[in-house]
Amino acid sequence: MLAIPYLGHTGQPLTVRFRCLAEHNHREHGHGKYNTVPEDSPRMYGVDSIHAAGDEIHLTEGELDRIILRKIGWHAVAVPGSEMWFGRHRRMLAGFSRVWVWADPDEAGAKLAAKVCRSLRSAKPVRLRLGDVTDAYLAGGAQALHDAKEATA
Numbered sequence: 415m416l417a418i419p420y421l422g423h424t425g426q427p428l429t430v431r432f433r434c435l436a437e438h439n440h441r442e443h444g445h446g447k448y449n450t451v452p453e454d455s456p457r458m459y460g461v462d463s464i465h466a467a468g469d470e471i472h473l474t475e476g477e478l479d480r481i482i483l484r485k486i487g488w489h490a491v492a493v494p495g496s497e498m499w500f501g502r503h504r505r506m507l508a509g510f511s512r513v514w515v516w517a518d519p520d521e522a523g524a525k526l527a528a529k530v531c532r533s534l535r536s537a538k539p540v541r542l543r544l545g546d547v548t549d550a551y552l553a554g555g556a557q558a559l560h561d562a563k564e565a566t567a
């Protein structure tokens with residue numbers, strides 16, 4: 415499995431999540447597509463960006479989409495799934511004047527975006543048309559993500 419380390423803002427390891435990379439039915443193999451250390455409560459991924467960002471920050475649905483946004487130079491954090499936005503996350507992002515929300519373009523993603531926008535006035539959902547952040551990046555590179563953000567702003 416792909417190991418996804420969660421690091422604190424000084425680079426200290428907090429936890430690790432795992433993503434199975436096999437093309438099979440994960441449940442039939444006794445695990446999920448994503449796997450968490452038992453009893454570990456859901457954390458925000460990429461919290462070093464909270465300390466490094468300026469007035470704006472990006473929020474993605476899933477760690478790998480956050481990695482894409484960091485790769486193109488934006489500071490971003492991720493929640494590890496559409497159901498993983500909690501009140502304590504609001505407090506972590508409350509100091510930003512703008513929080514761009516990159517939820518997946520599906521029903522679960524729409525619910526996540528609505529939930530984040532209800533709890534943070536600074537939140538603004540970015541409309542993705544070509545799938546999620548990773549799909550858009552693979553289809554159109556960094557420009558596709560810049561275009562999606564511009565179209566929202």
Ligand SMILES: [Zn+2]
Pocket residue numbers: 434435436438439440443445446447
């Ligand atoms: Zn699997």
